[in-house]
Amino acid sequence: xxxxxxxxxxxxxxxxxxxxxxxxxxxxxxxxxxxxxxxxxxxxxxxxxxxxxxxxxxxxxxxxxxxxxxxxxxxxxxxxxxxxxxxxxxxxxxxxxxxxxxxxxxxxxxxxxxxxxxxxxxxxxxxxxxxxxxxxxxxxxxxxxxxxxxxxxxxxxxxxxxxxxxxxxxxxxxxxxxxxxxxxxxxxxxxxxxxxxxxxxxxxxxxxxxxxxxxxxxxxxxxxxxxxxxxxxxxxxxxxxxxxxxxxxxxxxxxxxxxxxxxxxxxxxxxxxxxxxxxxxxxxxxxxxxxxxxxxxxxxxxxxxxxxxxxxxx
Amino acid sequence: xxxxxxxxxxxxxxxxxxxxxxxxxxxxxxxxxxxxxxxxxxxxxxxxxxxxxxxxxxxxxxxxxxxxxxxxxxxxxxxxxxxxxxxxxxxxxxxxxxxxxxxxxxxxxxxxxxxxxxxxxxxxxxxxxxxxxxxxxxxxxxxxxxxxxxxxxxxxxxxxxxxxxxxxxxxxxxxxxxxxxxxxxxxxxxxxxxxxxxxxxxxxxxxxxxxxxxxxxxxxxxxxxxxxxxxxxxxxxxxxxxxxxxxxxxxxxxxxxxxxxxxxxxxxxxxxxxxxxxxxxxxxxxxxxxxxxxxxxxxxxxxxxxxxxxxxxxxxxxxxxxxxxxxxxxxxxxxxxxxxxxxxxxxxxxxxxxxxxxxxx
Ligand SMILES: Nc1ncnc2c1ncn2[C@@H]1O[C@H](COP(=O)(O)OP(=O)(O)OP(=O)(O)O)[C@@H](O)[C@H]1O
Ligand SMILES: [Mg+2]
Numbered sequence: 001x002x003x004x005x006x007x008x009x010x011x012x013x014x015x016x017x018x019x020x021x022x023x024x025x026x027x028x029x030x031x032x033x034x035x036x037x038x039x040x041x042x043x044x045x046x047x048x049x050x051x052x053x054x055x056x057x058x059x060x061x062x063x064x065x066x067x068x069x070x071x072x073x074x075x076x077x078x079x080x081x082x083x084x085x086x087x088x089x090x091x092x093x094x095x096x097x098x099x100x101x102x103x104x105x106x107x108x109x110x111x112x113x114x115x116x117x118x119x120x121x122x123x124x125x126x127x128x129x130x131x132x133x134x135x136x137x138x139x140x141x142x143x144x145x146x147x148x149x150x151x152x153x154x155x156x157x158x159x160x161x162x163x164x165x166x167x168x169x170x171x172x173x174x175x176x177x178x179x180x181x182x183x184x185x186x187x188x189x190x191x192x193x194x195x196x197x198x199x200x201x202x203x204x205x206x207x208x209x210x211x212x213x214x215x216x217x218x219x220x221x222x223x224x225x226x227x228x229x230x231x232x233x234x235x236x237x238x239x240x241x242x243x244x245x246x247x248x249x250x251x252x253x254x255x256x257x258x259x260x261x262x263x264x265x266x267x268x269x270x271x272x273x274x275x276x277x278x279x280x281x282x283x284x285x286x287x288x289x290x291x292x293x294x295x296x297x298x299x300x301x302x303x304x305x306x307x308x309x310x311x312x313x314x
Numbered sequence: 315x316x317x318x319x320x321x322x323x324x325x326x327x328x329x330x331x332x333x334x335x336x337x338x339x340x341x342x343x344x345x346x347x348x349x350x351x352x353x354x355x356x357x358x359x360x361x362x363x364x365x366x367x368x369x370x371x372x373x374x375x376x377x378x379x380x381x382x383x384x385x386x387x388x389x390x391x392x393x394x395x396x397x398x399x400x401x402x403x404x405x406x407x408x409x410x411x412x413x414x415x416x417x418x419x420x421x422x423x424x425x426x427x428x429x430x431x432x433x434x435x436x437x438x439x440x441x442x443x444x445x446x447x448x449x450x451x452x453x454x455x456x457x458x459x460x461x462x463x464x465x466x467x468x469x470x471x472x473x474x475x476x477x478x479x480x481x482x483x484x485x486x487x488x489x490x491x492x493x494x495x496x497x498x499x500x501x502x503x504x505x506x507x508x509x510x511x512x513x514x515x516x517x518x519x520x521x522x523x524x525x526x527x528x529x530x531x532x533x534x535x536x537x538x539x540x541x542x543x544x545x546x547x548x549x550x551x552x553x554x555x556x557x558x559x560x561x562x563x564x565x566x567x568x569x570x571x572x573x574x575x576x577x578x579x580x581x582x583x584x585x586x587x588x589x590x591x592x593x594x595x596x597x598x599x600x601x602x603x604x605x606x607x608x609x610x611x612x613x614x615x616x617x618x619x620x621x622x623x624x625x626x627x628x629x630x631x632x633x634x635x636x637x638x639x640x641x642x643x644x645x646x647x648x649x650x651x652x653x654x655x656x657x658x659x660x661x662x663x664x665x666x667x668x669x670x671x672x673x674x675x
Contacts, residue, residue: 202397202399204395204396204397204399205399205401207361207364207366207393207395207399208393208395208399208400208401208457208460209401209412210365210366210385210386210387211364211366211386211387211391211392211393211413212387212412212413212416212460212464213385213386213387213413213416213417214412214413214416218416222401222412223401226403227402227403
């Protein structure tokens with residue numbers, strides 16, 4: 001028995017008396033909470049976190065104040081009298097150009113742009129990536145190179161040609177046109193993402209499925225898809241936030257009644273008529289940013305859980 | 315009637331030629347092992363037979379049907395992979411039945427086949443589990459089961475045991491042999507483990523850089539290797555090689571290596587040896603007798619360098635003719651390092667190769 005204790009504890013090797021064997025360190029090694037390393041690491045993290053959170057704090061506080069209180073001055077002070085009026089106004093009443101129905105129109109436009117664009121681009125890109133990774137067809141290398149080069153061409157170069165193409169197709173200025181544009185522009189990076197993920201899955205799995213008689217689509221739906229939840233979540237986060245935050249394509253390729261939320265936000269914040277209603281502007285900004293934020297929170301947790309549940313490993 | 319027949323098969327990846335005009339005929343119910351070191355093209359050949367790789371040239375016949383351009387599923391083959399390759403999201407039962415469902419086989423028939431396969435492989439208790447909940451040996455059993463339910467004539471194994479530990483490997487090896495004896499279908503088995511090859515095979519094809527060096531039954535491969543590569547590849551520890559030149563004296567033939575002249579008159583093909591010819595004499599460790607001088611055999615003295623007792627056997631490393639050689643003797647006979655031993659050689663079972671062509675003489 002004493003021997004067992006001693007073998008767990010190197011220090012006791014120096015202790016002569018059998019009674020002192022248990023006196024040395026045992027169990028988990030204590031760690032000092034306030035070591036210099038910890039102070040530096042956590043200190044840096046806290047400073048950075050504050051740096052990013054402070055503007056959000058100011059925005060929320062300001063959006064809950066009335067205009068008279070804002071004019072008084074201190075932007076860090078919490079509201080003396082909480083009012084939700086600015087939020088209501090931002091959502092339903094703020095004026096952009098001719099119509100005065102707030103951000104709600106832009107919100108629904110953005111929803112109608114983001115959902116189809118995300119679904120279509122992910123669906124197409126995942127099949128592309130799967131074909132490129134597993135079915136090395138003739139010209140696959142060339143196709144892939146072109147796609148990657150496409151990812152590096154600046155958007156600005158392509159805007160006018162695309163306007164012409166959309167006009168010829170008869171969808172210029174419509175939501176359909178914008179969905180097509182988003183789908184195409186998401187393609188290079190998403191295809192790369194999926195190709196690399198599928199290429200990382202064991203090749204013998206694919207071979208086994210082929211011996212089992214599964215074809216292109218059966219392997220895709222029955223074998224590859226169920227193993228790829230994490231990468232689909234990543235792609236979804238990328239697309240939803242990217243498309244929701246898009247401004248340039250929204251302005252260029254749609255008419256005012258189809259403007260996405262970001263464009264409308266800009267129009268509200270930058271409207272030159274009347275006084276600047278800071279509280280409404282803040283509320284409108286938070287509303288616009290809420291969707292990507294929610295996506296991050298919800299799917300980020302899903303993502304981690306997906307990995308933890310062994311969705312990646314066999 | 316041959317079961318699998320490969321004619322003039324060539325395969326290249328871009329500029330790299332892996333297989334070049336390879337020919338191979340495998341009989342019905344035969345257990346053929348493809349043996350070779352890493353990267354010699356064993357898996358490539360197997361994948362060609364399975365239809366997972368498009369051949370560059372040549373033909374493949376399975377049951378006398380030209381399947382060169384057929385899909386894997388239409389070739390009548392089942393395949394087992396080194397990494398098990400079980401579908402991770404499906405239960406064992408689903409893994410077994412997936413191929414049958416894809417082939418739209420009626421459910422009662424599927425159930426029957428899954429039941430039979432799981433009985434043969436003793437995996438009934440595992441049917442509801444996911445692959446991640448199985449041990450390596452169980453996974454490989456399921457993988458074999460997946461080939462079994464397909465009810466095919468040809469089984470292809472690509473190093474199925476190399477991910478398992480030594481004990482499981484020998485267990486499953488016996489099981490595969492038993493399976494072959496009861497099913498009597500053709501099996502093509504890739505491995506780089508010579509024990510697996512020798513114990514399982516009806517015939518072994520030893521491969522080196524895409525070329526079959528020798529195709530024969532295990533005993534022939536072991537006792538009469540066709541060339542230096544096969545001789546060195548098979549056997550552990552490997553065959554002792556002595557490079558020397560042929561000498562003739564008083565009607566007897568010798569191979570002289572430095573200061574030692576080996577009398578090879580009893581070598582079956584010794585009449586073909588030309589005096590002066592450069593040769594390699596190969597002696598298996600167990601073909602050397604230690605301190606058992608026999609009438610008519612010449613005796614050589616050697617000193618023990620290292621002794622490696624292995625239980626049943628005892629392996630002695632000796633110095634002879636200026637080089638190191640290994641000798642296998644019975645486990646209970648012990649020789650401490652430094653002791654002098656008297657060696658006699660049985661040249662009737664030795665191998666002699668031409669030093670230039672490296673082929674057996
Ligand atoms: N997709 C590929 N592209 C290019 N070369 C390849 C490809 N696959 C295999 N090779 C080459 O072909 C040769 C044979 O490979 P193969 O996989 O058949 O070897 P192997 O005998 O099965 O080896 P191992 O015992 O390591 O599995 C190797 O030299 C390898 O580098
Ligand atoms: Mg291999």
